Amino acid sequence: MKKFTSPTIFFGMLCLLLVYSCKKQIGDIFSDPSKPEGLQWAKEYYAQHLQQQNSFSVKLSGSKGTLTTTDLKNNKKTPVWTKASEGITFQYTFAEIPLRYAHKITPTLALSKNPDERPVANPEVIDASFDRLIIYKDKNGKIGQRIISYIPDEAYLKKHKGNISHNRINQMDKDFFGYVHYKDWEGKALFAIRVENGKAVKRYNLANNVKRGISNLAQSAKPSGSKVMVLPVDPPDCIYLVTWDWYQDCYYASEEATTPTYCDPVVIYNVESILISCNEPSGGGSGDGGSSDPGCPGLIMFETGECVVEEPEVTLDSLIKQFCDNLTADQKAIINTSVTALKTFNCATKYIYEKFKTENRSFKFCISAQDGNASYGFTKGFNFGSDLAAAQMNIVEHEFYHAFQQTVYPGGIEQYGRPENAPPNTLPNAGFVNTEFEQMVMNDMINGNYLAFTNGTPSQKDLYEDWVKAVTNNYSTYPKLKPEGTPTEVAEYNNFMTSYNSFLAAFNALPNNPYHSTALNMQPYAIVNLFNHINRTCP
Numbered sequence: 373m374k375k376f377t378s379p380t381i382f383f384g385m386l387c388l389l390l391v392y393s394c395k396k397q398i399g400d401i402f403s404d405p406s407k408p409e410g411l412q413w414a415k416e417y418y419a420q421h422l423q424q425q426n427s428f429s430v431k432l433s434g435s436k437g438t439l440t441t442t443d444l445k446n447n448k449k450t451p452v453w454t455k456a457s458e459g460i461t462f463q464y465t466f467a468e469i470p471l472r473y474a475h476k477i478t479p480t481l482a483l484s485k486n487p488d489e490r491p492v493a494n495p496e497v498i499d500a501s502f503d504r505l506i507i508y509k510d511k512n513g514k515i516g517q518r519i520i521s522y523i524p525d526e527a528y529l530k531k532h533k534g535n536i537s538h539n540r541i542n543q544m545d546k547d548f549f550g551y552v553h554y555k556d557w558e559g560k561a562l563f564a565i566r567v568e569n570g571k572a573v574k575r576y577n578l579a580n581n582v583k584r585g586i587s588n589l590a591q592s593a594k595p596s597g598s599k600v601m602v603l604p605v606d607p608p609d610c611i612y613l614v615t616w617d618w619y620q621d622c623y624y625a626s627e628e629a630t631t632p633t634y635c636d637p638v639v640i641y642n643v644e645s646i647l648i649s650c651n652e653p654s655g656g657g658s659g660d661g662g663s664s665d666p667g668c669p670g671l672i673m674f675e676t677g678e679c680v681v682e683e684p685e686v687t688l689d690s691l692i693k694q695f696c697d698n699l700t701a702d703q704k705a706i707i708n709t710s711v712t713a714l715k716t717f718n719c720a721t722k723y724i725y726e727k728f729k730t731e732n733r734s735f736k737f738c739i740s741a742q743d744g745n746a747s748y749g750f751t752k753g754f755n756f757g758s759d760l761a762a763a764q765m766n767i768v769e770h771e772f773y774h775a776f777q778q779t780v781y782p783g784g785i786e787q788y789g790r791p792e793n794a795p796p797n798t799l800p801n802a803g804f805v806n807t808e809f810e811q812m813v814m815n816d817m818i819n820g821n822y823l824a825f826t827n828g829t830p831s832q833k834d835l836y837e838d839w840v841k842a843v844t845n846n847y848s849t850y851p852k853l854k855p856e857g858t859p860t861e862v863a864e865y866n867n868f869m870t871s872y873n874s875f876l877a878a879f880n881a882l883p884n885n886p887y888h889s890t891a892l893n894m895q896p897y898a899i900v901n902l903f904n905h906i907n908r909t910c911p
Contacts, residue, residue, distance in 0.1 A: 414467035487645035680758035693734035
């Protein structure tokens with residue numbers, strides 16, 4: 373690790389279209405309802421450590437436009453969990469949650485020779501700035517938090533028509549110019565990151581900021597001017613980084629809204645500065661550049677703002693043949709960890725992993741936006757729709773079941789997939805529902821679920837659950853199916869198939885089923901092969 377010079381802020385990648393695509397959001401279908409999933413860990417941390425300290429007080433006078441010590445107002449922070457998102461890096465799993473305040477306070481920053489210079493603001497920039505709560509968990513399970521403020525330069529804001537709310541800390545616009553300001557839950561400023569062309573190019577430590585007297589400023593703090601807190605700075609003069617905190621009362625259309633419908637004019641709440649150096653280059657706020665730093669090839673540390681530039685050393689799993697060219701070192705490490713974890717995830721994934729390894733099979737892996745969390749294609753390999761999807765073992769398990777099906781079905785399963793380059797809403801080929809339903813039955817029997825009929829009627833759910841429990845002896849064994857065995861074994865197989873085909877028909881008829889296709893009368897080759905080779909306890 374080194375001191376921050378310029379950490380990369382991750383951005384989205386181009387979409388790859390794969391032939392055999394799982395169109396349903398399988399992360400929802402194949403999650404274990406008995407375990408916390410998604411944002412639950414972050415919600416629990418918030419409830420235990422932050423919720424009781426979600427208010428702070430501000431002292432100001434709204435009529436004069438300057439801070440006083442006579443008017444105390446309570447300011448409550450409220451996370452909007454319905455608009456939260458998740459992310460993952462090699463160092464962290466994190467949640468990013470929009471924050472609402474009873475009174476909005478926006479920090480803005482600029483380099484200045486005079487820390488008592490009268491602030492000049494652009495109200496559009498202040499209105500467009502917003503806060504998010506980051507709750508992050510490192511590789512050792514340690515959880516922390518930061519509040520981050522996104523503050524755009526005016527040229528970038530104008531280019532995006534006054535709305536930058538689509539940005540995420542790991543998915544910044546490639547043309548983003550501005551600052552990302554970090555503070556703790558209590559509101560103490562920690563550091564600020566200067567972002568240019570979507571990359572963090574400079575870190576400013578704000579921990580030792582010096583408060584400035586409001587009375588030292590010019591009397592009027594009314595927003596005006598065409599620039600946004602930009603003051604010309606030329607070396608070799610000594611300069612300061614100045615932070616102006618602006619106060620607004622804002623009004624929202626609903627409790628779930630994260631963007632206010634109207635805000636009152638801003639007044640100055642707080643001013644702080646820190647001496648940077650006597651040779652600081654110009655730039656940092658004009659929106660038209662100012663830095664030639666190409667950006668750090670690593671990632672930002674939420675605790676300190678420092679940049680990790682060393683790429684993680686990874687010994688690739690033998691099942692990985694290659695990665696798509698645009699994957700970062702972090703993304704490669706995430707995929708490698710997930711593939712290696714197949715060896716211990718459960719007995720089924722262990723068997724599939726060892727079978728592929730023995731047969732010298734290896735695959736290509738990509739991460740790019742797509743319809744659904746992940747997909748598998750015989751020629752194109754695995755694609756995950758996001759870093760987070762690549763790290764979720766239930767999703768990885770799902771796609772490796774499809775890869776296993778490819779090896780045991782005569783002619784493979786792509787003949788039953790979606791037609792390549794077909795128009796939207798084109799039905800998959802006949803047999804598509806067979807392979808998808810088989811994958812779901814395998815998953816339910818292995819993981820003790822009955823989620824194939826999540827969208828079924830209560831009666832269908834009960835009948836399916838009873839059948840799964842019966843053929844697995846309450847999830848203690850797997851059915852051993854012998855379609856060409858002794859007369860007794862053949863009779864048991866036929867009984868199994870009678871129920872299996874009945875549930876397949878019911879599943880295929882579920883309303884709005886994305887897996888619907890013409891069903892074929894064929895053997896579930898993967899179930900027969902897999903369950904005849906594994907038991908509940910692994911050798």
